[in-house]
Amino acid sequence: MSTTTSHQIGWKTAVAIVVSNMIGTGIFTTLGFQLVDVTNTYSIFLLWIIGGILALFGAFCYAELGSHFKGNGGDFIYLKETYHPLLGYLVSWISLIIGFSSPVALAALAMSKYLSAFNYSFGNGFAIGMIFLVAIFLSFSLKASSRFHNFFTVIKIVFIIVLIILGVGLSEPEIGNSLNFDNSWQNEIMLPAFATSLVFVTYSYTGWNSASYIAGEIEDVQKNLPKSLIVGTVFVTVCYLFVNFIMLKHAPLHQLAGKEDVMGEAANNMLGHTFGKVVNIFIALQLVATISGYLWVGSRLTQAFAKENKLWKTLSASNNKRIPVRAIFAHAVIASLIILTGSFKEIFVYTSFILQLFASLAISTAYFIKKDQRKIFKSNLFYIFPTVFLLFSVYILYFTLVHNPKESIIGLGIVAVGIVLYWIDRKITRSQIDS
Numbered sequence: 001m002s003t004t005t006s007h008q009i010g011w012k013t014a015v016a017i018v019v020s021n022m023i024g025t026g027i028f029t030t031l032g033f034q035l036v037d038v039t040n041t042y043s044i045f046l047l048w049i050i051g052g053i054l055a056l057f058g059a060f061c062y063a064e065l066g067s068h069f070k071g072n073g074g075d076f077i078y079l080k081e082t083y084h085p086l087l088g089y090l091v092s093w094i095s096l097i098i099g100f101s102s103p104v105a106l107a108a109l110a111m112s113k114y115l116s117a118f119n120y121s122f123g124n125g126f127a128i129g130m131i132f133l134v135a136i137f138l139s140f141s142l143k144a145s146s147r148f149h150n151f152f153t154v155i156k157i158v159f160i161i162v163l164i165i166l167g168v169g170l171s172e173p174e175i176g177n178s179l180n181f182d183n184s185w186q187n188e189i190m191l192p193a194f195a196t197s198l199v200f201v202t203y204s205y206t207g208w209n210s211a212s213y214i215a216g217e218i219e220d221v222q223k224n225l226p227k228s229l230i231v232g233t234v235f236v237t238v239c240y241l242f243v244n245f246i247m248l249k250h251a252p253l254h255q256l257a258g259k260e261d262v263m264g265e266a267a268n269n270m271l272g273h274t275f276g277k278v279v280n281i282f283i284a285l286q287l288v289a290t291i292s293g294y295l296w297v298g299s300r301l302t303q304a305f306a307k308e309n310k311l312w313k314t315l316s317a318s319n320n321k322r323i324p325v326r327a328i329f330a331h332a333v334i335a336s337l338i339i340l341t342g343s344f345k346e347i348f349v350y351t352s353f354i355l356q357l358f359a360s361l362a363i364s365t366a367y368f369i370k371k372d373q374r375k376i377f378k379s380n381l382f383y384i385f386p387t388v389f390l391l392f393s394v395y396i397l398y399f400t401l402v403h404n405p406k407e408s409i410i411g412l413g414i415v416a417v418g419i420v421l422y423w424i425d426r427k428i429t430r431s432q433i434d435s
Helices: 011-022 030-034 041-068 075-082 085-099 101-118 124-137 142-169 192-204 210-217 221-249 262-307 310-316 325-341 344-368 380-403 405-434
Strands: none
Touching: 011 142, 011 221, 011 262, 030 041, 030 192, 030 221, 030 344, 041 192, 041 221, 041 344, 041 380, 075 085, 075 262, 075 344, 085 101, 085 262, 085 325, 085 344, 085 405, 101 124, 101 262, 101 325, 101 344, 124 142, 124 262, 124 325, 142 221, 142 262, 192 344, 192 380, 221 262, 262 310, 262 325, 310 325, 310 405, 344 380, 344 405, 380 405
């Protein structure tokens, strides 16, 4: 896919896409799920540090892969070119159904949850309406999409920074906190619950690879793609550690454990109910950038996938501004269906499980790039990055499968449907060639 300079984005917009895809639903909802079994503050911090290291190592791999494999498509191109077209097909199918549509659904649901603090039921209808509103804004032009996306990403970044400053500076509430710095972390990190908590953490870091999917739209890709992935990932990791600290500092354990709107609980204690509601509004606003980022990047991957597969050909079309409008609205429709068919946590777990599985497959393709073909990391120490990532992935996937079999099977069932569709697609293609 050749793209003229007027239809390309700079590294700052690419960083905005990485940041907006990463900071979103996960950081503002998953701590409550972790605190059900893992309560030591050192354990919590270690979870998020491990998640940040894995995301950074993954970003290193994707920076090399994105520089090696030209054009849009990300995982689809990596797996198709290195392993087999079936895996390229499957990762695109998963991206269409789960990888980008589920995070859109979860972000919209989280918006509804946080806005419900105003004693009004912002239900599924609101969530679905917001998804389609963002899809419409992304359909005009690349320039308009960039401005819309960057605006809400600026809100996201400013909000996070202000929240961190307030959270660190304000004193602890009288009702207590969840900070626990004793030695129980040594036992907690050996628990299966620690491994399953990593599922929530790795989901929260999902998006570190997002700029690689639109490599064909980035100026000077060999320089700007690695910069956007690495800058975005490091910034988000630091933010995540601070955000978890202030939630633990400003709410007791019973107020957070098992809850989804954990930041809302902490904000009410920090600022009182009136200003706490303002925080809820900003959490909802910054989730607009999450929805925008996933629809933007997901549609490009789906378009690249659709161009090569007869069954999905209709989704490959662009408007006169080169925007894949049909793919954008396909993700919007699928995200809406996901909202109507599952609970928040169920969607969260099967999404995390399958995304971790296919991220691992994509990262493994880094071994196929020979030393003399690498453009960024010339040393063989590069192989540390995919190896560490894959070892932790096996650890996470095993415990998720054991402790969340229902959700894992749902995810694997979606993969199985993709395999069937692949053979149907191949059959259609062969029949058209024969005729």
